Each structure stands twice: as C-alpha cells, then as structure tokens.
Amino acid sequence: DDLERLADEIERAETVxxxxxxxxxxxxxxxxxxxxxxxxxxxxxxxFTYGRFRRDPEGFWEDRLELHEAMFGDGYEPNVxxxxxxxxxxxxxxxxxxxxxxxxxxxxxxxxxxxxxxEERQNDAGxxxxxxxxxxxxxxxxxxxxxxELHGNAxxxxxxxxxxxxxxxxxxxxxxxxxxPPTCDCGGTxxxxxxxxxxxxxxxxxxxARSLARESDVFLAIGSSLVVEPAASLPRAxxxxxxxxxIVNLExxxxxxxxxxxxxxxxxxxxxxxxxxxxx
Ligand code: OAD
Numbered sequence: 546d547d548l549e550r551l552a553d554e555i556e557r558a559e560t561v562x563x564x565x566x567x568x569x570x571x572x573x574x575x576x577x578x579x580x581x582x583x584x585x586x587x588x589x590x591x592x593f594t595y596g597r598f599r600r601d602p603e604g605f606w607e608d609r610l611e612l613h614e615a616m617f618g619d620g621y622e623p624n625v626x627x628x629x630x631x632x633x634x635x636x637x638x639x640x641x642x643x644x645x646x647x648x649x650x651x652x653x654x655x656x657x658x659x660x661x662x663x664e665e666r667q668n669d670a671g672x673x674x675x676x677x678x679x680x681x682x683x684x685x686x687x688x689x690x691x692x693x694e695l696h697g698n699a700x701x702x703x704x705x706x707x708x709x710x711x712x713x714x715x716x717x718x719x720x721x722x723x724x725x726p727p728t729c730d731c732g733g734t735x736x737x738x739x740x741x742x743x744x745x746x747x748x749x750x751x752x753x754a755r756s757l758a759r760e761s762d763v764f765l766a767i768g769s770s771l772v773v774e775p776a777a778s779l780p781r782a783x784x785x786x787x788x789x790x791x792i793v794n795l796e797x798x799x800x801x802x803x804x805x806x807x808x809x810x811x812x813x814x815x816x817x818x819x820x821x822x823x824x825x
Pocket of ligand 1: 565566567568569571572577578579580583645646647696739740741742768769770771772773793794795796810811812813
C-alpha cells in the first residue's frame with residue numbers, strides 16, 4: 546500500500562525531511578487552527594497580528610492569555626506520532642523535522658539532552674547538509690535529527706527591543722498580575738517568541754528549511770493544511786527539486802497534486818505503522 550511505498554522510498558533515500566503542522570499535536574489535545582474545533586473558529590485571527598501587538602500591546606497580551614489557555618491550558622504530552630518520528634530519527638532514517646508548531650512537543654521526544662538555541666539548530670542544519678547525510682551512505686546513517694521550529698516556540702517570550710528571551714510563563718504571570726504589557730529591563734515590550742501574522746519568519750531559519758527541502762530525497766508533510774505561507778510552499782519546492790513528496794493528513798491539501806503519496810489517516814495510526822515498516 547502507500548505506506549509501504551513510502552517506507553521503501555525512505556529506505557532508499559539519503560536525506561529525509563519531515564514537515565509537521567498542528568495535526569500532529571491534535572491527538573495530544575492541542576487544538577488545530579483550521580477545520581473542526583480549530584481555534585480560529587473561536588478566536589479572531591486578526592487579534593493576534595504583529596500590527597496589533599505594536600499598536601495595542603495591552604489588548605494583545607490580554608487576548609493572548611485567553612488563546613494560550615484554549616490551546617495549551619489542559620497540559621499536554623507528546624503522542625505516538627511524535628515518538629515515531631523520534632524513533633525514525635534515532636535509527637538514522639530522518640535527518641530533519643521542520644515544524645510549524647510552537648508547542649515544543651518534538652523537542653520533548655528527540656534525544657537531545659540539552660535544549661539547543663535557534664542558532665545552534667541552524668548551524669546543525671548546515672552541518673547536516675554540508676557534511677552529513679548528503680555524503681553518507683545508507684549503512685552510515687547519521688543519528689542526529691535537526692529540529693527547525695519555523696514559527697517559534699510558545700514556551701518563550703522575547704523582548705521586541707533587545708531580543709532577550711524569557712520563559713513565557715513568566716510573561717504570562719506578569720500579565721495576570723496586571724503588568725500590561727510585560728516589559729523587559731531595557732524598556733522593550735515582551736512578545737511571545739512566535740511568528741505572528743504579518744511578521745517575517747526568521748530569515749536564517751527559513752533559508753535552512755528551504756535548503757533542507759531542496760536537498761531532500763523524501764519530504765514528508767504531516768498534519769498540516771498547507772495553506773499558510775511561506776511554510777506551505779516547502780513541500781512543493783521539495784517536489785520540484787526532485788524529492789518524493791508524501792503527505793499524511795486527514796483532509797486534502799492544495800499540494801496533494803504534487804505528491805507521489807497521499808495518505809489520509811490519523812497520524813497516531815499512520816506514523817507508528819511507518820515506524821514498524823522501517824524498524825522491524
Ligand atoms: P491547520 O490547523 O491549518 O491544519 C491542520 C491539519 O491537520 C488539517 O488539515 C487537519 O485535517 C489535519 N489533522 C488534524 N488532526 C489530525 C490527525 N489526528 N491526523 C492527521 N491529520 C490531522 O494547522 P497548520 O497547517 O499547522 O501559524 O497551520 C499552519 C499555521 O497556521 C500555524 O503554524 C499557525 C497557524 O495560524 C502561526 O502560528 C504563525
């Protein structure tokens with residue numbers, strides 16, 4: 546079937562990249578953005594733009610607290626789909642995970658030990674491409690999986706002026722205590738360390754993601770509606786530079802026509818099956 550074909554392609558590939566969206570975390574209890582039960586049904590996307598943050602940081606942070614509660618309030622753990630990707634990585638079948646998610650769940654499953662800074666991750670991505678898997682053979686599988694968080698990480702807040710990063714929980718506590726907006730010692734305003742609508746993606750991270758897409762032999766998009774640019778262009782970019790594109794998602798996406806393999810199944814079923822096909 547199509548998962549067997551996908552496993553064959555991965556087996557033969559030198560560089561395999563997984564590209565994930567909110568659908569991979571939905572089974573962990575984190576709501577998706579679009580589709581049934583998506584947070585954009587309950588909240589107005591327009592309240593969370595970069596323009597609003599600049600114009601009205603007080604109102605932005607008040608609304609942000611509510612959004613945070615709706616998305617992450619119940620607490621959540623990685624699920625078997627995150628774990629399957631981590632297992633594929635440890636076995637040398639997965640070179641990078643490029644995620645649009647800000648929930649930090651991939652990081653919790655990767656065998657990294659010390660959390661890495663974005664800069665270190667970016668350097669890792671470069672190393673993988675230049676010296677790692679491109680020149681490695683199948684018997685020489687590199688066991689480190691690069692993680693790129695394209696849209697940032699909601700567990701951090703960043704000062705909009707001096708870029709100092711703090712635990713987002715600190716910022717939220719200050720807001721809850723009436724410090725509106727939460728302010729850095731330098732006088733700058735803290736912003737959730739995520740890419741807001743109307744804000745540019747960090748240039749270096751996006752470039753790394755694009756080179757990973759170009760260099761990949763298999764590019765596997767998982768749990769994303771593939772509608773939010775520029776991230777949504779990565780699967781098509783990978784396909785147009787020769788990668789086998791696979792898509793695992795419950796609903797159809799605008800990139801399905803570019804994919805060799807479209808698999809419609811819950812990620813918690815599909816990814817463990819893929820893991821079994823490759824590792825057992
Ligand atoms: P979306 O909410 O747009 O899409 C999630 C996709 O996952 C949908 O197409 C669902 O069909 C699918 N899905 C849901 N549960 C699934 C499951 N258990 N198994 C398989 N598929 C499932 O999320 P993203 O594509 O990640 O931006 O959204 C992209 C960006 O839009 C987000 O990163 C966020 C948002 O606004 C920022 O935060 C900057």
